[in-house]
Amino acid sequence: MYFMRYIILFLFSSLPILLHSQTELSNFWVELQDKHTTAYSIFHPQAFLSPRALARRARLHIPIDSMDLPVNEKYLSAIAEKGVRIRHTSKWLNAVTVVTTDSLAKQLEKLDFVKKVERVGRYHQPTEKKRNFRNVPIEPYERTSGYYGYGSLQISMVNGHALHRLGYQGTGVYVGVQDGGFNRVDVMPFFDSLRVHDRLLPGKDFVDGDEYVYESASHGSSVLSVMASNLPYLYVGTAPQATYLCMKTEDVRSESITEECNWVAAIEFADSMGIDVINSSLGYTQFSEEKMNYVYEDLNGQTSRASRAAEIAFSKGIFVVNSAGNSGSGAWKFVGTPADSRGVFAIGAVTATKSRARFSSFGPTADGRIKPNISAMGQQVAVASIRGYDIGVSNGTSLSSPLIAGLVANLKQAFPHKSNEDIRLAIEQSASQATDPDNVLGYGIPDFYKAYSLLKGRNNESFQAVEVFVTRDQLELVYIAPIEKMATLAIYDWSGKVHLKRKIPAKKQFERTLLEYKLPKGVYYLVLETEKEVRQAYFVR
Numbered sequence: 001m002y003f004m005r006y007i008i009l010f011l012f013s014s015l016p017i018l019l020h021s022q023t024e025l026s027n028f029w030v031e032l033q034d035k036h037t038t039a040y041s042i043f044h045p046q047a048f049l050s051p052r053a054l055a056r057r058a059r060l061h062i063p064i065d066s067m068d069l070p071v072n073e074k075y076l077s078a079i080a081e082k083g084v085r086i087r088h089t090s091k092w093l094n095a096v097t098v099v100t101t102d103s104l105a106k107q108l109e110k111l112d113f114v115k116k117v118e119r120v121g122r123y124h125q126p127t128e129k130k131r132n133f134r135n136v137p138i139e140p141y142e143r144t145s146g147y148y149g150y151g152s153l154q155i156s157m158v159n160g161h162a163l164h165r166l167g168y169q170g171t172g173v174y175v176g177v178q179d180g181g182f183n184r185v186d187v188m189p190f191f192d193s194l195r196v197h198d199r200l201l202p203g204k205d206f207v208d209g210d211e212y213v214y215e216s217a218s219h220g221s222s223v224l225s226v227m228a229s230n231l232p233y234l235y236v237g238t239a240p241q242a243t244y245l246c247m248k249t250e251d252v253r254s255e256s257i258t259e260e261c262n263w264v265a266a267i268e269f270a271d272s273m274g275i276d277v278i279n280s281s282l283g284y285t286q287f288s289e290e291k292m293n294y295v296y297e298d299l300n301g302q303t304s305r306a307s308r309a310a311e312i313a314f315s316k317g318i319f320v321v322n323s324a325g326n327s328g329s330g331a332w333k334f335v336g337t338p339a340d341s342r343g344v345f346a347i348g349a350v351t352a353t354k355s356r357a358r359f360s361s362f363g364p365t366a367d368g369r370i371k372p373n374i375s376a377m378g379q380q381v382a383v384a385s386i387r388g389y390d391i392g393v394s395n396g397t398s399l400s401s402p403l404i405a406g407l408v409a410n411l412k413q414a415f416p417h418k419s420n421e422d423i424r425l426a427i428e429q430s431a432s433q434a435t436d437p438d439n440v441l442g443y444g445i446p447d448f449y450k451a452y453s454l455l456k457g458r459n460n461e462s463f464q465a466v467e468v469f470v471t472r473d474q475l476e477l478v479y480i481a482p483i484e485k486m487a488t489l490a491i492y493d494w495s496g497k498v499h500l501k502r503k504i505p506a507k508k509q510f511e512r513t514l515l516e517y518k519l520p521k522g523v524y525y526l527v528l529e530t531e532k533e534v535r536q537a538y539f540v541r
Contacts, residue, residue, distance in 0.1 A: 023101045025123040027087070027258040029305075030079065030096045030108055031115040038072045052174065052274020059417055060317045067092050067312060075113050082107055088206065088265035092312045093305060097261040099123050121256025121289070126208035130215060132187045141189075141389040143233035147523050150382035150391045151235050153352060154226075154403055157377050160238050162449035163410040165492070165525040166534070170242030170409040174201075175227065176270035176318075177402075178263060178280045179220030180250030183386055186214040188221065190229040190384040194244060203246040204269060206262040213248040218386050219398065220246060223281045225384035226399055227406035235384060235391055238406030245275060254288045257305070263338070264309040271316055276412050278313065279405035280322045281398035283336030296334060299366040304337035307344070314343030319412065319420050321405035323397035324348045324372035325361035335361045335371045345408070345424055346371050347401040348441055349378020354432075356440055360397055363439035372442040373424070374431050376400040407448050415455050426454040453534070488529045493522055504528075 040048055042064045049057075049068065057064065071089040076096065080086055084100035097120070098108075109117045146152045148161065155161050163169075182203065185191055194200040203213035213220075230240035247270065249262035263282065270278060284304065286293050294304070301307050310320045324346045325336040339346040339361075349357035357379040363371030378400035380393045404427075411423050428434060430451040433444030491500040499519060527534060 023103070025099055025101060026105075026119050027121050027123050027256075027261070028084075028098050028100060028105045028108070029116075029118045029120045029257070029261055030098055031117075032071065032075055032094045032096070033113050033115050035066060035069050035072050035094060037074060038069055040069050042066065042068065049272055050274050053272055054274075056274055056276065056317045060419060062315070062317050068316075071096060072113075078111060078113070079108060082111075084108070087209065088261060090261075090264050090268060090305075090309070092268055092309055093264060097258070097265070120261055121258035121287075121292075122254065124207075124251060124253055126210070127216065129208075129210070129212050131212070132184050132214055141231065141234050145233075147232055148236045149231070149234040151226075151229065151237060154377040154381055155236075155238055157352075157354070158403070158407065158445060159447045159449045160403075160407045160410070163407060163414070163452060165527065166414070166452070168410040168414045168452075170227075170239030170406065171413055173239070173242045173277065173409040173412045174245065174273070174275045175239065175242045175405065175409050176245045176247060176267070176273075176275040176278045177220060177224055177227075178247050178249050178266050178270075178278065178282060179217075179223055180252050180282075181216030181218065181248055182213050182220040182224060182246045183215055183218040185221050185224060185246060188225075188384060188386060189389060190225055190231055190235060193230045193240070194228055199241075199243040201243060201245040201273075203248070204266065205248040206266050207248055207251045213246045216248065217250075217252050219250075219281070220248070221386050222383040222392075222394055223279065223398060223402045226381065226402040227279070227409075229384050231389070234389065235382060238403055239409040242277075242406065242409045245270060245273065250282060255284075256287050256289065257284070257292050260284055260304065260306045260337075263306045267309055267313050267318070267320075271313060271318060275318060277405055277409045278318055278320045279402045280320065280338070281396075281401045283323060283325045283339060285325070285327070285332055285334075285336040294337065297366050299334060299337065299340040301341045301343075301365060301367070301369075304340070306338035307341035310338040310341040311343035314341075314420055317420065319345065319408050319423060321345045321347060321401055321408060323401040324363075326359040326396050326398070328356075328360045328362055329358045333362050335363055335365070339371060340365045342369070345373050345404070345427075346442070347378075347397060347404050348372035348375035349395075349397045349400045350375045350441065350445060351379045352377065354445055357395065357397075359395065360440075363442070370437050370439055370442055372397075374404065374427060374443050374446050375441040376403050376445065404446075411448070411451065411455065414452060418455055422455065423451075426451040429454055456534075490527045490529075491519070491524055492527070493524055499524065 045064045048070050070091050084098045088097040105117050205213050227237045227239045229235045229237040247266040249266045322339045322344045324339050349360040378397050379395045381399040383392050383394045427446050428443040431444035431446040437443045486503045489504045
């Protein structure tokens with residue numbers, strides 16, 4: 001189970017914590033009754049939401065409401081005066097996470113504005129930070145024959161590279177990644193382009209309460225690499241041009257509901273920063289303290305804090321992608337939380353042969369909804385090494401999830417005004433089991449070009465792939481353009497430069513068309529467009 005979160009609002013560090021050497025500190029979740037007498041107003045949201053967050057709401061016609069208002073500062077002050085330390089706040093769930101003793105927690109229950117106090121886990125002191133220093137030389141690396149390198153199969157299985165050829169690689173889209181640590185992301189060569197172009201935002205550590213997240217664990221590094229890697233012919237991810245925010249919410253020292261509290265704080269922070277897409281390769285079912293464990297009946301989307309927060313995030317315009325879970329071959333078997341949420345696009349895992357990976361968790365939710373939503377490659381997935389230019393392989397829905405999250409970012413770039421619901425439905429309708437979904441693969445393996453076409457309003461029934469045959473000085477095409485009299489053909493290289501653009505005849509059946517045109521050696525993509533359809537292919541000269 002992995003999580004990431006960010007929680008800084010109202011850290012009353014100057015207030016003393018009443019400590020007794022014989023008393024253990026714990027984390028407590030304090031739910032509040034209301035937001036009465038708050039100093040904030042929904043009519044002045046710029047006081048608590050960033051310009052990007054406000055722009056997202058305006059673009060998607062999402063109103064500001066009382067959930068957006070921060071927790072009442074007077075209540076926070078009264079809690080802090082009891083001698084406890086406030087770690088995080090949740091405006092959406094109107095709650096506070098505090099560090100204190102059992103005896104002081106009982107005193108909080110007596111405050112008239114407090115609804116409930118619940119112990120959520122043991123408190124751990126912040127870990128000592130060990131900063132990374134760049135020790136990877138800038139040098140040529142060994143290349144593969146394909147542009148996506150070792151990532152070719154996983155992106156082509158869902159036709160995600162088609163979005164790249166259309167010019168959509170996540171540009172201008174902000175992706176938040178919640179995880180347990182991002183060891184060496186700040187020095188790994190796979191993310192050089194993020195750092196050079198300022199597309200790696202300052203991270204947030206919701207476990208230790210600081211801003212350094214490039215330590216602790218490499219799970220988040222692997223997850224990020226599936227989306228953000230950008231070393232052509234070695235490894236290119238699904239959204240190499242997006243902007244990323246890394247948030248550490250998972251405490252690798254134990255499993256507790258505290259991590260859910262961290263997750264909630266992180267996604268609220270992401271919302272306030274204007275994040276568009278969240279990837280969370282995390283899940284919560286069983287904990288170090290058995291009494292905290294969930295049971296299947298809790299998988300209703302409303303019991304888990306993280307699940308409730310995810311549904312709210314979805315309603316605020318954030319597309320939340322979460323791994324379904326890796327319990328399919330174990331005793332639990334089912335998806336975890338927050339994958340059970342109505343607001344979560346839960347991703348299962350398949351093998352290279354498109355069959356269910358044995359570990360991928362099953363649905364349905366306790367209230368009968370289909371989960372996972374869709375599935376993607378999650379076994380033998382290419383991931384970037386945390387050292388040098390090496391590539392490894394790994395298994396888990398932790399990796400099928402970011403594969404999809406990156407492609408969702410591309411659709412967000414292509415359709416910034418489409419709602420989360422529109423995008424989710426288009427992806428599901430594009431998938432291999434769209435007409436007969438189940439609780440093994442959900443709606444199946446998606447086709448992101450078809451999803452794009454659905455969002456574009458194009459007819460996919462007559463879609464036919466373009467075949468390209470390349471010789472030294474000419475191209476031969478086989479295609480169908482069944483309605484219009486003429487189609488537009490364009491050939492681009494990977495920099496986006498147009499090498500050829502011309503009108504060609506439409507055809508109602510497959511026939512060869514010869515184009516005499518000399519191209520330099522390289523990788524190209526071809527776009528054949530009619531008024532109602534776009535078809536594409538890529539080829540190597």
